[in-house]
Amino acid sequence: MSNRRDAVHAVLRQSEGFRSAQDVYAEMRAEGAKIGLTTVYRALQALADTGHVDVLRTDDGESVYRACASGDHHHHLVCRTCGRTVEVAGPAVERWAEAIGSEHGFTEITHTVEVFGTCAVCSTAARPARTPSRA
Amino acid sequence: MSNRRDAVHAVLRQSEGFRSAQDVYAEMRAEGAKIGLTTVYRALQALADTGHVDVLRTDDGESVYRACASGDHHHHLVCRTCGRTVEVAGPAVERWAEAIGSEHGFTEITHTVEVFGTCAVCSTAARPARTPSRA
DNA sequence: ATGATTTTGACAACCATTTTCATTTGCGCG
DNA sequence: CGCGCAAATGAAAATGGTTGTCAAAATCAT
Ligand SMILES: [Zn+2]
Ligand SMILES: [Zn+2]
Ligand SMILES: [Zn+2]
Ligand SMILES: [Zn+2]
Numbered sequence: 001m002s003n004r005r006d007a008v009h010a011v012l013r014q015s016e017g018f019r020s021a022q023d024v025y026a027e028m029r030a031e032g033a034k035i036g037l038t039t040v041y042r043a044l045q046a047l048a049d050t051g052h053v054d055v056l057r058t059d060d061g062e063s064v065y066r067a068c069a070s071g072d073h074h075h076h077l078v079c080r081t082c083g084r085t086v087e088v089a090g091p092a093v094e095r096w097a098e099a100i101g102s103e104h105g106f107t108e109i110t111h112t113v114e115v116f117g118t119c120a121v122c123s124t125a126a127r128p129a130r131t132p133s134r135a
Numbered sequence: 136m137s138n139r140r141d142a143v144h145a146v147l148r149q150s151e152g153f154r155s156a157q158d159v160y161a162e163m164r165a166e167g168a169k170i171g172l173t174t175v176y177r178a179l180q181a182l183a184d185t186g187h188v189d190v191l192r193t194d195d196g197e198s199v200y201r202a203c204a205s206g207d208h209h210h211h212l213v214c215r216t217c218g219r220t221v222e223v224a225g226p227a228v229e230r231w232a233e234a235i236g237s238e239h240g241f242t243e244i245t246h247t248v249e250v251f252g253t254c255a256v257c258s259t260a261a262r263p264a265r266t267p268s269r270a
Numbered sequence: 271a272t273g274a275t276t277t278t279g280a281c282a283a284c285c286a287t288t289t290t291c292a293t294t295t296g297c298g299c300g
Numbered sequence: 301c302g303c304g305c306a307a308a309t310g311a312a313a314a315t316g317g318t319t320g321t322c323a324a325a326a327t328c329a330t
Contacts, residue, residue, distance in 0.1 A: 004309080022286075036310035041287065061196045061317085062286065077239055086239050096227050097250045104212055104221050106252030113248050115232045117241030139278080157317075171279035176318070196286085197317065 004035055008043035009067060012053055017083030018064035056114060079119035088115070139170055143178035144202060147188055152218030153199035153211075191249060214254035223250070 011024050025040040044065050047053040053065045056076070068074065070087050073094070077086040093113055101109035146159050154162075160175040179200050182188040188200045191211070203209065205222050208229070212221040228248055236244035 020286085038288085038310050039308080042309090057192055057196060061192060061198075063196075077235055077241060079241065088235050088239075090231060090235070092231050093228055093248075096225060100212055100223050100225070101250055101252045104223075105255035106212060106214065106250075107258050109250060109252040111248065111250045113228075113246070115236055115241075115244060115246045117236045117244040120240035123242050155317085173279050173281095173319085174277080177278090195317095 004039050005043040005046060007033060007035065008040055009047055009052065012047075012065055012067035015066070017078065017085045018054075018056060018058075018066040020058075020062050020064050024065075056112075075113045075115065077115045077117065079122055080116045081118055081122040084119050084121070139174050140178040140181060142168060142170065143175055144182055144187065147182075147200055147202035150201070152213065152220045153189075153191065153201040155193075155197050155199050159200075191247075210248045210250065212250045212252065214257055215251045216253055216257040219254045219256070 007028065008024060011027060012019060021041050021044050022037070024044070025035070025037045028035055028040070044053070044055075044063075047067075048055045048065065051071070053067045054076070055063055055065050057063055066076075066085060068087050072089075074087045074089050075093070077088050079085070090113065093111075097111040097113075098109055101107070142163065143159060146162060147154060156176050156179050157172070159179070160170070160172045163170055163175070179188070179190075179198075182202075183190045183200060186206075188202050189211070190198055190200050192198055201211075201220060203222050207224075209222045209224050210228070212223050214220070225248065228246075232246040232248075233244055236242070
């Protein structure tokens with residue numbers, strides 16, 4: 001059955017941020033699950049295709065997945081340190097993209113919008129004094 | 136000198152949309168240029184690092200580069216059929232991203248925003264054009 | 271010139287993701 | 301049960317863009 005798919009979905013549900021296929025696979029194996037990497041990839045694709053999980057590519061070209069609470073169109077505010085993710089709505093951006101597109105004669109407009117930053121937890125955890133990272 | 140780098144930059148300058156490294160390499164070789172793929176990759180990276188060209192990843196994970204006219208922060212409206220690209224400013228989006236970020240306690244906010252669509256030319260053309268991009 | 275330094279590029283190595291394909295599993299039916 | 305068939309699974313091989321190697325070639329410095 002889609003026992004495997006559900007298992008993969010479950011891992012995503014209990015994750016705070018986006019996870020990679022390899023990442024999910026590693027955790028499942030560590031938990032003792034008997035599943036192949038190929039199946040994890042297929043489950044993730046299926047979940048993404050059916051809109052059950054969101055996907056985005058990291059800077060290094062890796063696909064990462066997340067089971068978001070909202071089923072509606074939304075974007076993400078992601079902490080680039082710990083991965084903590086906040087689902088955000090951006091009606092203004094939606095309108096802007098649509099407007100910019102038609103303004104230039106484009107149709108069937110879609111867009112990708114992601115916001116990155118350092119969350120409160122991570123910014124306070126960062127060493128205040130001493131050499132503040134590299135400059 | 137960075138003769139090679141300039142050559143790569145030149146190819147980008149005379150291109151309308153975003154081009155992949157392999158793509159640029161192929162064109163240069165076709166033009167009779169004596170250059171290696173590795174060098175093209177390095178030139179592209181250097182140009183991107185120095186902010187001389189913009190980079191973005193396609194859906195299939197390929198990095199594509201473009202020598203934009205504007206040196207200021209801007210975004211792109213890209214035709215998903217022919218690659219034609221329009222540089223667009225989005226002050227509203229910039230503000231939105233910043234606001235959303237601080238609203239959730241995030242700092243050092245950055246964002247990625249890309250708009251895709253079908254340009255006027257491509258939407259009227261019933262028949263898909265052969266040679267994608269290039270100008 | 272001539273040794274030092276940087277740049278180049280053919281080729282191998284990476285590595286996430288996809289394909290293959292043989293095996294296993296789930297399930298309906300006699 | 302006993303079969304048969306179709307979907308699911310996963311180990312292993314293939315893919316393909318990108319990066320690492322390293323020796324040869326172009327530049328520079330003295
Ligand atoms: Zn989401
Ligand atoms: Zn954080
Ligand atoms: Zn640009
Ligand atoms: Zn077009």
